[in-house]
Amino acid sequence: MTAEADDSAAEVAPEVMVIAYDGTRNARRAVHYAGRFLSANRAVLLTVWTPASRATEPVAVDLDGPPDPADVDDVDIAHADAQSTNAEGLALARSAGLAAEPLCVPTMSTVWNTIIETADALDADLIVTGTRGTTGLRSLLQSSVADRVLRHGHRPVLIVPPGR
Template identity: 55%
Template sequence: MPCDLMLIAYDGSENARRAVEYAGRFLAADRAVVLTAWEPMARQAARLSGLSGVVQPEWMPDDEIEDIAFADAKNINSEGVRLAKLAGLNAEARTVECTTTIWNGIVEVADELDVDIIVAGTRGATGIRALLHSSVADAVLKHCHRPVLLVPPGRTPEPKP
């Protein structure tokens, strides 16, 4: 029996593409919202430069020009919707501007839409890298109160001797 609504977190990565494929293969839903979370360029620049407050640098476009990060998010999201439709899902587009973290944006939209399940790809980090850099998918799993389908990355074939 299909669920009413699934949310697919899509960032354009190979792992996200794989998650869309698996959602179409193993899940049925009346609707599938493909979500791409994004952060404005001014906030990214401030965060990367270590500034405590968000200061708009001189090189940033004014309010009448679309933020490059938003334009990129829309393009990525369109690709995700196209892939979801190819996977047999009744897909629709959604983007969210993150004010804190990407995972928080995903959880907030899932709560707002009252989705039945969240689908996300994982980076597949192991060892110390996994300890130092938890993934967005891991944070979604830890902080949401809904079922989550985490799709691990595909294995790279070993080279033949």
């Protein structure tokens, strides 16, 4: 291999790869393919989660002094679930040979937009995602997250279809 070929190969390898992971079989397949065929200096395993909406608490008058401290057991179940899902994906990515790091990001709009915004914030060279692989009329009615990331993002996207 010539020095020129070495330089062009170095330019192809992504510095930062974002792998969207939601715990589904298709997401696990995407992690597997990323580990098998890609290398990156930094692989970020991204799990997007929707915060549990909390009803506004009624106004109360506290007559016994300062307000009571917040309940430390008050955990957002959606966040805890996202962390668990992300940890599973992180272990899978590392077993696939990726130097992966975890990242859970809450969404305030859509999952696909959060993936794009996170990839932009990380200046990712590549986004990896799985897809449900719907076809026909169903695909026209239900645009997938992967499809929207591909259409609305401005970064290369590797979409791994579902297995047979």
